Amino acid sequence: MYEQALKLKKLMEQKKPPTEFDKKVKVYCVASGKGGVGKTNLSVNLSLVLQNLGKNVLLIDGDLGLANIDVVTGLYPKYNLSHILTAGKSIQDVILDGPKGISILPGASGLYELANISSSELEILIKSFNSISSIFDIIIIDTGAGISKNVLSFIQSSHEVIVVTTPEPSAVTDAYALIKLAYKHCDTINVIINKADNYKEASFTMGKLAKAAKKFLNIDIRYLGFVLEDKTVLKANMEQTPFLIKYPNGLASKCLINITNKLLYGQEIHNEGTVTIEGWFKKLMSFIKTNVGAL
Ligand SMILES: Nc1ncnc2c1ncn2[C@@H]1O[C@H](COP(=O)(O)OP(=O)(O)OP(=O)(O)O)[C@@H](O)[C@H]1O
Ligand SMILES: [Mg+2]
Numbered sequence: 001m002y003e004q005a006l007k008l009k010k011l012m013e014q015k016k017p018p019t020e021f022d023k024k025v026k027v028y029c030v031a032s033g034k035g036g037v038g039k040t041n042l043s044v045n046l047s048l049v050l051q052n053l054g055k056n057v058l059l060i061d062g063d064l065g066l067a068n069i070d071v072v073t074g075l076y077p078k079y080n081l082s083h084i085l086t087a088g089k090s091i092q093d094v095i096l097d098g099p100k101g102i103s104i105l106p107g108a109s110g111l112y113e114l115a116n117i118s119s120s121e122l123e124i125l126i127k128s129f130n131s132i133s134s135i136f137d138i139i140i141i142d143t144g145a146g147i148s149k150n151v152l153s154f155i156q157s158s159h160e161v162i163v164v165t166t167p168e169p170s171a172v173t174d175a176y177a178l179i180k181l182a183y184k185h186c187d188t189i190n191v192i193i194n195k196a197d198n199y200k201e202a203s204f205t206m207g208k209l210a211k212a213a214k215k216f217l218n219i220d221i222r223y224l225g226f227v228l229e230d231k232t233v234l235k236a237n238m239e240q241t242p243f244l245i246k247y248p249n250g251l252a253s254k255c256l257i258n259i260t261n262k263l264l265y266g267q268e269i270h271n272e273g274t275v276t277i278e279g280w281f282k283k284l285m286s287f288i289k290t291n292v293g294a295l
Contacts, residue, residue, distance in 0.1 A: 022133075022276060023133060023134050023135075023136075023137075023276065023277075024272060024273035024274055024275060024276060025058075025136050025137060025138060025139050025273040025275065025276070025277050025280060026137065026138050026139070026159055026160075026272060026273035026274075027138075027139045027141070027157065027158040027159050027160075027273065027275070027280055028138070028139065028140050028141070028158060028159070028160050028161070028162055028190075028263075029062075029141045029143060029154045029155050029157075029158035029160070029161045029162070029186075030042060030043045030046075030140060030141060030142050030143060030161075030162045030164060031143045031151055031154070031155060031161055031162070031163060031164070031178055031182070032145055032146075032163065032164045032165060032171070032174070032175065032178065033145070033146060033147070033163075033165070033171065033173070033174020033175045033176070033177050033178045034145060034146075034165070034166075034168075034170060034171040034174040034175070035144075035145030035146065036145070037145075037164050037165055037166050037171055037194055037195070038164055038166070038194040038195060038227070038233075039063075039142055039143065039145070039164050040063065040068060040069055040071075040072055040142050041072055041233055041237070041242075041243065042162075042164055042192060042194065042227065042256070043059060043069070043140050043141075043142035044059065044069060044072045044073060044142070044242050045242050045243055045244045045252075045253070045256050046140060046162075046256060046259070046260055046263075047059040047098075047102045047138075047140050048099065048100050048102060048242055048244045048245070049244065049256060049257055049260040050138055050140075050260060050264070051100050051101050051102045052100065053260070053264065055137040055138050055264075056101075056103075056135055056136045056137050056138070057102045057103070057136065057137070057138045057139075057140060058095070058102075058103045058104075058105060058135075058136045058138070058139045058140075058277075059098065059102055059103070059104045059105070059139075059140050059142065060104075060105045060108045060139060060140065060141045060142065061104065061105065061106045061107060061108055061142055062108045062141045062142060062143045062144070062150065062151075062154050063142055063143055063144040068142075069104060069106070069142060070106070071237065071240065072236075072237060072240065072242060073098055073099060073104070073240065073241075073242060074240030074241065075096050075098060075104065077094075077096055077104075077106035077107060079093055079094045079106075080094060080106055080107030080108070080110055081094060081105075081107065081108065081110070081111065081114065081125065082107075082110060082113060082114060084124065084125060084128055085114075085117065085121050085124060085125070090128065090131075091128040091129065091131060091132055092132075094106070095132075099241075099242060099245055100245070103135075103136070108141070111150075111153075111284070111285070111288055112149070112150060112288060112292070114285070114288075115285075115288050115289055115292050122285060125281065125285075126278050126281060126282055127278075129277050129278040129280075129281045130276075130277075130278040132277060133276050133277050133278055136277060137273070138273070139277070139280065141154045141158065143155075146174075147177065147178060147181055149288075149291040149292070152181070152287075152291055153284060153287040153288045153291050154284070155181070155182050155185055155186065156185045156283075156284075156287040156291075157280060157283045157284035157287055158185075158186055159186065159187050159188070159273065159274065160186055160187055160188040160189075160190060161178075161182045161185075161186045161188075161189055161190065162190045162191075162192060162224070162263075163175050163178055163179060163182070163189060163190065163191045163192070163221075164191075164192050164194055165191065165192075165193060165194070165205070165209070166193070166194055166195045166196075167193060167195070167196055167197070167201050167202065167204075167205040172205060172208060172209060175191070175209060176209060176212050176213070179209070179213055179217070179219075179221060180216075180217060183213075183217055183219050188222055189213070189219065189221045189222065190221070190222045190223075190224045190263065191206060191209060191221055191222065191223055191224060192224050192225065192226065192227065192259060193205050193206055193225075193226040193227075194226070194227045195227070195228075195229040196226045196227065196228055196229065197228070197229060198228070199226065202225075202226030203226075206223045206226075209221065210223070224259045224262050224263055224266075225255065225258050225259040225262055226255060227252050227255040227256060227259070228251045228252065228255055230243075230250055230251040230252040230255075232246070232247035232250035232251070232252055232253070233252050235247070244256065
């Protein structure tokens with residue numbers, strides 16, 4: 001953990017020229033209606049591809065469930081954000097050094113416990129985020145399944161949502177319910193069809209979702225692509241290593257690389273972030289406060 005803090009500190013020193021003082025991050029929230037559709041696996045491996053492409057990624061674990069980022073990466077966190085307030089830890093102590101240079105912020109699902117902190121405590125947390133403001137280009141938030149107040153707050157605080165579904169009809173229905181909630185809050189609704197048998201099945205599934213979104217919500221949703229059902233995902237999970245590292249030439253890895261390229265370069269308008277990391281955190285905490293009594 002000490003080495004961990006040192007590494008982040010080093011990164012902070014390297015990356016803090018005055019011109020980058022107000023560096024902006026782009027925030028993506030990975031969500032699904034139905035559980036177990038592959039959010040955590042896709043979030044971790046998407047973060048790895050983005051980091052490989054030269055972006056500095058902060059992967060946030062916003063899932064209350066058991067099978068979390070730690071299971072996929074083999075990293076078990078010691079601290080979360082509350083320890084900054086209760087145990088005098090710094091944000092560098094909390095953030096884990098993940099594979100291939102990604103950073104992981106664990107236990108953000110516990111933020112609801114912080115909904116009622118005093119304004120001076122909130123200020124301490126905001127300052128903590130400010131201290132890492134020059135580092136990250138992209139935030140990926142892995143959320144829990146369904147539409148809880150936790151997930152709602154993460155969606156509201158993000159620029160874009162990445163909806164994950166499988167071709168299974170019940171998963172598609174739940175994905176639509178999520179899109180219905182998210183489209184009012186985010187600039188872009190992206191969709192990934194996971195565990196598809198083939199290209200045709202994925203396109204058909206996406207077609208159904210896109211048609212419903214157009215007809216009932218009058219919005220266009222963006223197809224990022226599909227990930228094939230692939231044994232390497234489960235095998236990599238058993239070995240607690242991301243599939244992109246363990247099986248870089250596997251089908252799932254190849255599909256995910258295509259998806260990431262589309263996410264980054266597939267839009268005409270270059271999609272840069274518009275908030276600083278502490279600005280994003282402030283926004284998230286204000287949504288959390290508002291949503292305490294919601295849903
Ligand atoms: N493309 C794929 N091919 C085969 N198996 C997959 C694929 N994607 C995910 N899986 C498997 O599906 C299961 C669920 O994956 P994961 O934990 O990533 O889903 P999740 O959406 O994060 O679940 P939860 O809703 O519980 O958080 C895991 O056993 C994983 O190995
Ligand atoms: Mg998960």
